[in-house]
Structure formats: C-alpha cells, structure tokens
Amino acid sequence: MQICRPFVTFIHLFVGRTVDWTLFFHGAYVAFAFAVLLFGALAYRQVLDNLDMRRLKFGEERASYVSAPGILLAVGVALCTVLLMGVMYSKPHESIFLYALPLILLVQTTQMFLRVVFQRTRLTTQGVLVRPLLRSGQSAVHYDAMITVSFRSERLWTAVTVIDAVYGPVTFRIFAFSVGPLEKIVRANSRAEIFYVGTTKRTTSSSQ
Numbered sequence: 001m002q003i004c005r006p007f008v009t010f011i012h013l014f015v016g017r018t019v020d021w022t023l024f025f026h027g028a029y030v031a032f033a034f035a036v037l038l039f040g041a042l043a044y045r046q047v048l049d050n051l052d053m054r055r056l057k058f059g060e061e062r063a064s065y066v067s068a069p070g071i072l073l074a075v076g077v078a079l080c081t082v083l084l085m086g087v088m089y090s091k092p093h094e095s096i097f098l099y100a101l102p103l104i105l106l107v108q109t110t111q112m113f114l115r116v117v118f119q120r121t122r123l124t125t126q127g128v129l130v131r132p133l134l135r136s137g138q139s140a141v142h143y144d145a146m147i148t149v150s151f152r153s154e155r156l157w158t159a160v161t162v163i164d165a166v167y168g169p170v171t172f173r174i175f176a177f178s179v180g181p182l183e184k185i186v187r188a189n190s191r192a193e194i195f196y197v198g199t200t201k202r203t204t205s206s207s208q
Contacts, residue, residue, distance in 0.1 A: 019089050020099075027099030035107040042111050046118050049131065049138070056140050059125035063185060065174040068157030070116035070133050074109060081105045121172045123185050128162060130172050139170045146192035151179055153197075162192075 085102035119131040127142040145164040152159045158179050161171045174182065183194060 020092065020094070023094065023096055024099050026096045027101075028103055030096065030100040031103035031107055034104050038107055038111045042114060049119070053129065053131075053138060056129070056138075058127065058129055058140055061122050061124050063123045063181060064120045065123075065172075065178045065182065066120045067116055067133060068173050068175045070112075070119075071175075072156060074113040074116055077105075077112065078109045081109055121174070123182065128170075128186075130162075130170050139167050141167060141170055143186070143190040143192075146186070146190045149183075149186055149190070149192050149194045151183070151194075151196045 081102060084105065088098055088102055115133060119133050121131065122129040127140060127145075130139045130141070132138070141162050141164045145166050146162060147165065148161075148163045150161045150163075152161070153176070154173070157173045158176050159171055159173050160179075160182065161169050163169050186192065187194060
C-alpha cells in the first residue's frame with residue numbers, strides 16, 4: 001500500500017473526495033489484469049521483432065530516432081486519459097467499470113509509448129533499419145544501396161524517404177531536431193544524393 005500512496009494522493013487532490021476507494025481499488029485490479037495481458041502481448045511481439053533484427057546482423061547501433069507521430073499520438077492520448085479520469089472521478093458513482101476504464105486507457109497509453117520507443121528507427125554501422133509500429137518486420141537499407149535521401153517538412157515532424165536499389169522507397173518520420181545528426185551520418189557513409197523537398201537546399205554525400 002505504501003507504493004500506491006503517491007498515486008492515491010494525486011487522485012485525491014485532483015478530484016476531491018468523490019472517489020469511492022473500495023470501488024476504485026476493484027477497478028484498479030481489473031486494470032491490472034488488462035495490463036498483464038497487454039504488456040505480455042507487447043513483450044512477446046517485441047521478442048519476435050528483436051530476433052528478426054538479430055538475424056539480419058546489421059552491425060552496431062550508432063544512433064536511433066523515435067517516430068514523431070507516434071510520440072505525439074501517445075502524449076495526446078495520455079492527456080485525454082487524464083482529463084477523462086478527472087471527469088469520471090469527479091462525480092460519485094457505483095460502477096467498477098467507470099473506475100476501471102480510465103486506468104485501462106492509461107495502461108494502453110503506456111503500452112503505446114513503449115512500442116514507439118522499442119520500434120525506433122536505428123542507424124547502424126551498415127545502414128538504416130526502419131521498424132514499423134503497426135506491423136512486424138523491418139526494412140534494412142544498406143548505405144551502399146542508397147540512391148537518394150529526401151527530407152520533407154510536415155510541420156510537426158520531418159518525413160525522411162530513402163530510395164535504394166532493393167526495397168524502393170522507405171519512409172519514416174522524425175522530429176526536426178533529429179534531421180541534422182541523421183544527415184551527417186548518412187553523408188559520412190553513403191554516396192546517396194541528399195536533398196530537401198520544398199526548398200532549394202540540395203547537397204550530396206561527402207563520401208562521393
């Protein structure tokens with residue numbers, strides 16, 4: 001119970017004295033059961049993805065970049081969950097489901113955030129490893145096979161499209177502050193032409 005005290009104190013200050021703590025802890029138990037299932041599925045899927053990545057033998061990781069849309073979506077859902085928790089807990093009711101629902105959504109949001117972190121795009125010593133969020137597998141693009149790398153600003157993030165001789169176009173989205181470090185690594189290891197869509201900025205790799 002000592003571990004739960006900070007969370008209980010937060011709920012108490014956030015919604016006042018309208019929480020039925022007996023029903024709340026029953027709802028928390030239901031959310032815990034969902035958490036076991038959700039995190040178990042996440043761990044199983046991640047083990048399979050990591051095994052696939054090991055089979056590729058794609059070199060050591062040099063840098064990694066999380067999916068910008070995934071992070072923003074997770075943060076947005078987390079904020080909505082906190083607001084929903086405040087609304088649902090601000091009025092007295094006698095339903096375990098209404099107590100459990102915000103906690104289940106909070107668990108789901110945590111799972112979403114972990115998935116985004118686990119599936120981040122990796123730059124290794126041999127190329128770029130793009131790992132999709134919504135499906136298994138990955139696209140491994142070797143530096144030597146890269147033809148062009150384009151950067152396109154999409155307001156909240158930058159879309160990076162890599163065209164190579166094997167996979168064709170491979171696109172991933174990162175935050176704007178990650179563009180510079182990524183471009184530096186690609187230029188140092190690839191002969192691909194690098195350009196920015198929508199601007200006059202155009203450059204080529206320094207290894208040419």
